[in-house]
Amino acid sequence: MKILILGGGPAGLGAAWRLNQLGHHTWDLLEASHHAGGLASSFRDKNGFFWDIGGHVQFSHYEYFDSLMHDLIPPGDWLTHQRKSWVWMRNRFIPYPFQNNIRRLPREDLARCLHGLVELYRSGPRPPQNFKDWIEATFGTGIADIFMLPYNFKVWAYPPEQLAYHWVGERVAVTDLSRVLENLIFERDDLSWGPNNVFQFPRQGGTGAIWNSCARRLPADRLHFGAQVEEIDAGRRIVTTADGCTWSYDRLISTIPLTQLLRLSGRKDLAAAARRGLRYSSSNIVGIGLKGQPPEHLKTKCWMYFPESDCPYYRVTVFSNYSRYNVPDPQRTWSLMTETSESRYKPVKHDTLVQETIRGLLNTKLIQEVSDVVSTWSYRAEHGYPTPGLYRDQALAKILPVLELDDIYSRGRFGAWKYEVSNQDHSFMQGLEIVERLLNGRPEITLPDPSHANSRKHPFPFERWRI
Ligand SMILES: Cc1cc2nc3c(=O)[nH]c(=O)nc-3n(C[C@H](O)[C@H](O)[C@H](O)COP(=O)(O)OP(=O)(O)OC[C@H]3O[C@@H](n4cnc5c(N)ncnc54)[C@H](O)[C@@H]3O)c2cc1C
Numbered sequence: 001m002k003i004l005i006l007g008g009g010p011a012g013l014g015a016a017w018r019l020n021q022l023g024h025h026t027w028d029l030l031e032a033s034h035h036a037g038g039l040a041s042s043f044r045d046k047n048g049f050f051w052d053i054g055g056h057v058q059f060s061h062y063e064y065f066d067s068l069m070h071d072l073i074p075p076g077d078w079l080t081h082q083r084k085s086w087v088w089m090r091n092r093f094i095p096y097p098f099q100n101n102i103r104r105l106p107r108e109d110l111a112r113c114l115h116g117l118v119e120l121y122r123s124g125p126r127p128p129q130n131f132k133d134w135i136e137a138t139f140g141t142g143i144a145d146i147f148m149l150p151y152n153f154k155v156w157a158y159p160p161e162q163l164a165y166h167w168v169g170e171r172v173a174v175t176d177l178s179r180v181l182e183n184l185i186f187e188r189d190d191l192s193w194g195p196n197n198v199f200q201f202p203r204q205g206g207t208g209a210i211w212n213s214c215a216r217r218l219p220a221d222r223l224h225f226g227a228q229v230e231e232i233d234a235g236r237r238i239v240t241t242a243d244g245c246t247w248s249y250d251r252l253i254s255t256i257p258l259t260q261l262l263r264l265s266g267r268k269d270l271a272a273a274a275r276r277g278l279r280y281s282s283s284n285i286v287g288i289g290l291k292g293q294p295p296e297h298l299k300t301k302c303w304m305y306f307p308e309s310d311c312p313y314y315r316v317t318v319f320s321n322y323s324r325y326n327v328p329d330p331q332r333t334w335s336l337m338t339e340t341s342e343s344r345y346k347p348v349k350h351d352t353l354v355q356e357t358i359r360g361l362l363n364t365k366l367i368q369e370v371s372d373v374v375s376t377w378s379y380r381a382e383h384g385y386p387t388p389g390l391y392r393d394q395a396l397a398k399i400l401p402v403l404e405l406d407d408i409y410s411r412g413r414f415g416a417w418k419y420e421v422s423n424q425d426h427s428f429m430q431g432l433e434i435v436e437r438l439l440n441g442r443p444e445i446t447l448p449d450p451s452h453a454n455s456r457k458h459p460f461p462f463e464r465w466r467i
Contacts, residue, residue, distance in 0.1 A: 001024075001026065001250045001251060001438065001439070002026045002027070002248065002249050002250045002251075003015075003019060003024070003026065003027040003249065003250065003251050003252075003253060003435075003438070004027070004028055004029075004030070004239060004247055004248075004249035004251075004252050004253070005027065005028070005029040005030070005253045005254075005255070005431075006029075006030055006229055006239070006252065006253070006254040006255060006256050006261075007029075007030075007031060007038060007254065007255035007256045007412065007415070008029055008030075008031030008033075008035075008036045008037070008038065008215065008223065008225070009036075009037060009038020009039060009040060009211070009255060009412065009413070009427065010037075010038065010040055010211060010412070010424045010427040010428040010431070011038075011255035011411050011412025011413065011415060011427040011428065011430050011431040012029055012031065012038075012253070012255040012412070012431060013029075013036060013211060013214050013215060013218070013428065013431065014427065014428035014429060014430065014431025014432040014435075015027075015029075015253045015255075015411075015431035015432065015434060015435050016029050016218050016222070016223070016431070017068075017214065017217075017218065017428075017431075017432065018431070018432040018435040018436065019435055019439075020218055020219065022435070022439060024435075024439060027222060028222050028224060028247060029218075029222060029223050029224065030224050030227040030229055030239070030241060030247065031223070031224065031225050031226075031227060032226070032227065032228040032229070033225065033226070034225045034226050035208070035212070035215075035225065036211045036212055036214065036215035036223070036225075037207075037208045037210075037211035037212065037215075038211075038255075038413075039053050039381060039383075039384075039413065040052075040053070040056060040207050040208065040210070040211055040424050041053060041207075041208040041211065042205060042206025042207055042208030042209065043206075043208075043377070043379065045287065045289070045375055045377040046375070047289055047328060047374060047375035048327075048328030048329075049287060049289040049326065049327055049328060049333070049335050049375050049377065050205070050206045050319075050325070050326045050327075051206070051285065051287040051319070051335075051337060051377050051379070052206050052207045052208070052285075052319070052337065053283065053285055053379055053381055054283055054285050054315075054317075054337070054339045054381075054384075055302075055303050055315060055317035055319075055337065055339065056207040056424070057081075057083075057199035057200075057201065058199055058200045058201065058207075058210075058424070058425075059199055059423070059425070060425040060457070061425055061426070061453055061454060061456070061457055061458060062425055062429055062457065062458050062460065063457060063458065063459050063460050064429070064432070064458075064460035065425045065428060065429060066457075068214075068428075069200070069210065072210050072213040072214050072217070073202050073209060073210060073213060077202060077203045077204065078200045078201070078202060078203065079200065079201050079202075079203050079322070079323055080198060080199075080200050081198070081199055081200070081201060081302060081321075081322065082197070082198055083197045083198065083199060083302055084191070084300055084301050084302045085301075085302055085303050085304065085305070086301055086303075086304045086305070087147065087151075087304065087305045087306075087307065088304050088305070088306050088308075088364050089146075089147065089306075089307055089308050090105060090106055090109065092104065093297070093304070095189045095190065095191050096191075096305065097190070098143070098147050098148075098305075099113075099139055099143050099147075099175045099180065100175075100176075100179060100180060100183055100190035101183065101189055101190055102114070102143065102180065102184075103183055103184045103187065104189075105146070109142075109146055111142075112142035112145070112146060113140065113142035113143045113146060114142065114180075115140075115142055116139070116140025116141040116142030116143060116144065116145075117139070117140040117142070117143070117175065117177055117180065118140075119140055119141070120137070120138075120139075120140040121177060125137070128165055130160070130161045130162070130163060130164065130165060130390060131152070131160040131161070131163035131164065131165045131168075131388075132144075132149065132159070132160035132161040132163075133161075133165070134165035134168065135148045135149060135152070135160060138175060139175050140175075143175070147307050150307045150308070151305060151306075151307035151314065153346070154306070154307060154314035154341065154346075155314045155315075155341060155385075156281060156341065156343075156385065156387060157281040157282075157341040157342055157343035157345055157346040157385075158279065158281070158343060158345055158346075158387055158389070159345060162279075162389060162390060163387065163388055163389060163390070164388050164389065164390050164392065164393070167388040167418075167419055167420040167450070201322045201323055202323070203323055203325060204323065204325045205325075206323075206326065207424075210424075224241075227241045227242075227243070227245070228241055228242040229241055229256065229264060230242050230264065231264055232252070232261070232264045232265035232266075232408075233265075234265050234267075234406040234408060235406075236248075237249050237250065237252070237407070239252070249407075250407065251407045251409065251438055252407060252408045252409065253409050253411060253431065253434055253435070254408060254409070254410045254411070254415055255410075255411055255412035255413075255414075255415040255427075255431065256414070256415065257280075257383050257414035257415070258274070258278060258399065258410050258414060258415055258416070258417055259274050259278050261403075261408070261410055261415070262274055262399070265408070267402075267403075269402075270398065270399050270402060273394070273395045273398045273399055274395060274399060276391045276394075276395060277389060277391040277392045277393075277394055277395020277396065278386075278389075278392065278395055278417055279343075279387035279389040279392070280343075280383050280384070280385060280386055280387055280414070280417075281341045281342060281343045281346075281384055281385045281387060282341070282342040282343070282348075282380060282381060282382050282383070282384050283339060283340075283341060283342075283380070283381040283384025283385065284339070284340040284341075284342055284348055284350070284353055284378065284379075284380050285337060285338070285339055285377075285378065285379045285380075285381070286313070286337075286338045286340070286353060286354055286357040286376065286377070286378045287319070287335060287336075287337045287338075287375070287376065287377035287378070287379075288335065288336045288337075288338070288357065288358065288361065288367075288373055288375070288376055289327065289328075289333060289335050289373070289374050289375030289376070289377070290333060290334050290335060290336065290367065290372045290373060290374060291332060291333055291372050291374045292332070292333075292334065292372060293334060294318060294320065294321070294334045295368070298318050298321075298366065299321070300321070301318050301321065302317065302318065302321060302322075303315055303316060303317040303318070304316050304366075306360075306364060310360065310363040310364060311356075311357070311359075311360025311361070311363055311364050312338075312340045312348070312353060312356045312357060312360055313338035313339055313340045313357060313360060314339060314340065314341060315338070315339045316336050316337065316338045316339075316361075316364075316366060317336070317337045317338075318334070318335075318336060319335045319336065319337040320333070320334040320335040333374065336361065336366060336367070338357050338360075338361075340353065340357070341384065341385065342380075342384075343387075350380065353378065354376050354378055358370060358373060358376075383413075383414045385419065386413060386414055386417045386418065386419045386422055387419070388418075388419045388420070392417060392418075395417075396416070396417060396418070400416070409434050409438070411427075411430040411431060411434050411447065412427045412430055412431065413427050415430075416430060416447050418447065418450060420450045420454065421446050421447060421450045421453055421454070426446050426453065429445075429446050429453075430444070430446050430447055433445055433446055433447070436465075442462075442465050443464060443465070445458070445462050445464055
């Protein structure tokens with residue numbers, strides 16, 4: 001079976017890694033750019049600052065992925081961090097999760113939040129229709145209006161009523177009224193919640209170091225960089241790249257954006273479903289290299305959320321806190337990495353974004369002086385977040401099985417378009433699992449059942465493979 005893999009991000013590498021591990025030798029991987037890693041790549045700017053494509057932290061649902069990480073980067077070359085994330089609003093920092101720490105709000109806002117929560121408990125459960133309903137039904141109208149709705153519009157770049165809510169699962173902390181009240185009465189900050197409250201980061205080279213190491217461990221003659229796929233002839237099972245080369249296959253594992261796959265393979269019959277269901281937002285990353293040392297209040301922070309309109313970004317990572325090697329000289333420099341989302345509902349002026357970002361950093365008191373900025377770097381990922389829109393699952397249920405009839409398997413963050421299983425661990429495992437299905441007839445776990453995938457840490461081989 002000749003397998004062709006499109007894309008050299010974590011999903012494509014996951015497929016290649018498993019093929020290689022199983023001793024299957026007839027495969028090739030085509031990657032348009034000149035390096036591995038996709039959205040999980042890192043870059044060194046002209047002044048020696050390292051940047052990721054937005055804040056990436058390692059958190060995994062799979063024992064296989066955990067041991068792979070330590071295989072690719074030796075245990076001593078990982079740094080472990082306690083997640084310390086904050087929300088900046090009303091001119092102050094509030095610990096995340098916001099809803100557990102509303103005691104830090106000004107009194108009028110606190111009263112609104114509590115009123116909304118009490119109303120919620122009084123009125124009983126209401127079945128939500130979309131993400132906006134879900135937010136209001138989970139947090140009450142006070143927390144929704146003050147934080148959740150503005151913040152989520154800033155992150156997703158879509159009105160929350162256009163998003164579904166069943167993807168939320170472990171990704172959003174829900175509210176426990178008695179815990180909120182206890183925190184209020186005992187004046188306690190509630191910091192540690194959720195699955196990634198401890199995370200790891202490579203000591204050197206940023207997140208991209210992981211995937212560079214992965215690619216280096218694969219046979220170099222099968223990884224083809226600078227190979228931009230331009231046409232897919234599903235009938236003849238031939239892929240053509242920009243340099244005119246043709247690649248035949250028996251099975252195609254594609255990890256490029258599904259909408260692009262449909263266009264390159266001329267699937268006009270699926271275009272309407274894709275247009276309706278497959279929405280996405282772009283990610284604009286601006287890295288700001290600074291002279292001196294971080295101010296006292298940023299010394300231990302990992303990342304911060306920004307729901308208000310005094311800055312373009314929704315999140316900022318104190319990237320120099322992740323590793324001293326992320327900056328050229330840790331005694332004299334530090335760095336902030338910002339993320340600004342974009343869609344037709346939320347356009348971004350690219351030519352002024354760096355200036356607006358610096359102005360935002362001043363407004364939100366992350367920097368004191370413009371003259372502290374010694375380096376700026378920007379990167380735009382056209383496909384940043386696969387939007388969990390209301391019609392996504394309908395579209396996927398129509399498109400993916402039809403492609404499989406032609407032996408095309410679309411997997412990964414934008415290959416399968418499922419935000420809830422689109423982190424590095426999920427994407428890598430989607431690649432691995434499709435190989436297991438094709439070679440050994442084992443069922444996939446992550447893509448068909450995201451809630452199961454996210455429910456716990458999975459042993460390997462998967463329990464469901466043993467049944
Ligand atoms: C802002 C942001 C923050 C994130 N934070 C985290 C985090 O904290 N933790 C985490 O685990 N994950 C995070 N992620 C997600 C992580 O980056 C993805 O899980 C991962 O990169 C997806 O891997 P993939 O292989 O599915 O897709 P991609 O990484 O998108 O790889 C697809 C590859 O296909 C290639 N390609 C596209 N078109 C063609 C073509 N025509 N021909 C050939 N090649 C092509 C691309 O160049 C790319 O290399 C984040 C992502 C973003 C954008």
